[in-house]
Amino acid sequence: MKILRNTLPISDLYNQMKSGELTINRSYQRSQGLWPNNSRSYFIDTVLNEFPFPKVVLRQTVDLKTKKAKREIIDGQQRLTTIRDFINNKFKLTSVSKKYNGKFFDDLEPESQSTLLTYEVSIDNIITATTEEILEIFRRINSYTLPLNTSEKRHATFQGEFKWFISDLTEIMTPFFESYDVLSLKDISRMMDADLITECCQLKFEGVQNRSAKKLENIYKEYDPQFPHEEEIKNVILTSFNFIKDNFAQVFEECKVPSYMFYSLMGALIFNKYSFPHDDDQFDDLQTSNNFCGDVNQTNETLIRIFTESNEKNENGTAPEFVKASIATTHSQKNRLIRIKYILRIIQA
Template structure:
């Protein structure tokens, strides 16, 4: 068995698929058309924006009767068939593609079409391989996959409005979280930012509850087909985040803000300005219809609070916040305690 590693432009691959020189072997490949439209759009948008995608694996073999080379797709069927369908104008891009929403291939400009067709696809071409070796390669490709965590499973399972709503939020908020070490590169690569944003949405809808992965799954499922209030919820969350970015960055520069405390801080800001949809377990606290009662002093107060957390100062005036940030940070008891401390600071 010999493997040739090279690249080919999309135009050559498309021509091969149209002519039948590049085919899918249905004996071991899954049926085509498994990707929903949003996933197909996301993939095409990847190419249009010149981002890389994983290599395609092909098997080249000679047909003795025709003396022609035939190429079977071992890995990459969904990607290549999506490319072919797009060029054949069988795919109109959804709103997942912000730059090219609503367009077919024919509706791209000449320069955009040229760039798409010229995009170089990374290939592993297997020559002189036996069918047994090919099946073994296919098996190994599909076995070397890192087990998906819950956030990644949701991203793979749901393709509707709520998933892409969360994606829009992370596009804006995650770079800030990464810059100030709220989340590491690894956290972002494993989609923990998506998980955090979904938690923040659930807090706005349902109030303060213990962390519950099943509840997040239900949220994705409920709004998968349609998320009618997404513009309003987007405004709530982004405006609270913008308040953090515009007025509280010094807090992030001086303190180590963990994701669970970002969740609590964002929730406190949202509640004080907009309230929560459900306030069942929040008694005696009324929103002020503004983010903070005194913007000039809030940074100093929050730095004192989070510094006590950083130093694990159980004897400070913020000992309850320290305790609630030290263990079992996702329980309703500790989430509620952190929320009360932060609301008190915002309303002081």
């Protein structure tokens, strides 16, 4: 078995598929049509913006009758058929492609068409391999994949309005998470940023809940076909997030703010400005102020003090109840409520 590694422009791959020189061997490939339109659009958007995508693996043989080389797709069927179908104007891009929303291939400017057609795809071209070796390659390609966690499974399963809404928010908020170590790069790579943002949205849907993969999945499921509250929730999340960025940067610079504490801070701000669901009796003893915060400078000082005590697990400091709720079972509903109410009293002072 011999492997040649090179690149080919999309135009060459397209023409090879069109002529039949490049085909799909259905004895080991999955059936076509597995990607919904949003996923296909996101992939084409990836190409148009010249981001990389994983290499394609081909098998090359020679037809002794015609004396011509033939190639089979070993890995990359969905990618290549999506490219072919888009060039053939079989689907238009959806709103997940912000710049090219609603466009077929023929609707693109000539420069964008050229960008797609000249995009160089990384290729592993396998020569003189037996069928058994090809099947073993295919099995090994799939066995290397790290098992999906619940966040990744959810992101892969649902392809509707809410999933792409969260995807848009991660583009805006995740650089902040990474910059201030709210989440580690490893956490972000496993889509924990999407989980954190979804839980912040959940505050407006259901109030404070314990962390539950099932409850988050239900939100994705409910708003997969349509998400009529998109603009309202986007406004709530982004205005609260921007308030944190613009007013509490000192807190994040001077002390560690882990994801569960970011959630608590967002919860307090969202409740104070926008309230939670009307049937939520979790905050009967507290009222909203219709604004985010009273004295920002004083709030910064107090947050730094209690977050520091929490990080040091200092139960003998100024906020023992808050610290206890930050040491263990940080994602339980009880401890989340304790932290959010404590921060709420601080920002209302």
